[in-house]
Amino acid sequence: MRDFAEIERVVITHGPTALEFAPRLSATLNCNLYFKRDDCTGLAGGGNKTRKLEYLIAAALKSGADTLVTIGGLQSNHARQSAAAAAKFGLGCELVLEDVANTPKADFYSNGNILLDQLLGANIHRLGVDEDPQSYCENLMDKLQVQGKKPYFIPVGGSNVIGSLGYVRCAMEIVQQIEQQQLSIDQIVIATGSAGTQAGLLAGLIACGSSIKVLGISVSKTTEQQAELVTQLLRSVLTYLHLDPGLAEGVVHTDGNYYGASYGVATEPMIEAVKRCASLEGVLLDPVYTGKAMAGLIDLSDKGLIAENSNQLFLHTGGSQGLFAYREVF
Ligand SMILES: Cc1ncc(COP(=O)(O)O)c(C=O)c1O
Known part of the structure; x- marks a missing residue:
């Protein structure tokens, strides 16, 4: 693999961002939920x-x-x-x-x-x-x-190869935090749109030899369309890192059931998810990405499609500034 630390970057992120347990939200789910707080990256409100x-x-x-x-x-x-x-x-x-x-x-x-x-x-x-x-x-x-x-x-x-490197780095940070906190994480759940976050995360996990599953809840595309987008970008990121692009096979999991009518259009489960996280954990999600991803996680938990008592890590990618544009729907 290419020497990752040698790739040029400027330092902006306030990090490592916190990885914290959400006990009151977990009590409403069939699993233990942790947040990775990339909503707190420090740049004008933060986010992925x-x-x-x-x-x-x-x-x-x-x-x-x-x-x-x-x-x-x-x-x-x-x-x-x-x-x-x-x-x-x-x-x-x-x-x-x-x-x-x-x-x-x-x-x-x-x-x-x-x-x-x-x-x-x-x-x-x-x-x-x-x-x-x-x-x-x-x-x-x-x-x-x-x-x-x-x-x-x-x-x-x-979301090109260069941008996705930010999430290669984030995956390395998560793997280190999990080790430090002696946690075992079964799955990372994220909102996926232009695909760089999921592709970067997966490339980083592959680079670390980690087999943690990543589920991307799509904000605009069907399950298959989004999986294709993530897979293409993941292959390119792996190639850039001098890793085998064939490692992208079988690791991309997406779910296109939660974006509603189309990108950016509010759904009732999103509104409920935003309110539940705010009132139980003091965590602000957003109406377009993380609110819909959390609505997906809640529904999958309610349907028993998340493994009972498993440890789920919700990567909070930010966006709460968008709540002010959606005042009417709340
Ligand atoms: C708050 C938030 N979450 C998730 C995403 C999705 O990330 P990506 O576009 O890398 O798939 C975005 C993208 O704009 C975002 O603003």
């Missing part, structure tokens, strides 16, 4: 993109870039953390943000992540639901170059 940005910013700085360009939904947590990282490293930040159909609208355009993006100094390009963000970004990159800028493009969710 902080770890990805450590590698992406290092690559951007190495390329001589002076501006980050990235893409996401209007309430993207990735966009907020990219804007914060750009501010921290003195880079410009252009956010191309798509509207999301069938979301509550009273606060969607002015509160939550979008308010924070503005405070963090990002330049926002707001696109309608039918516009093509990819071609908009290509034009924007050209325009910035003509203006003499050096833009660096970060794909949606920071």
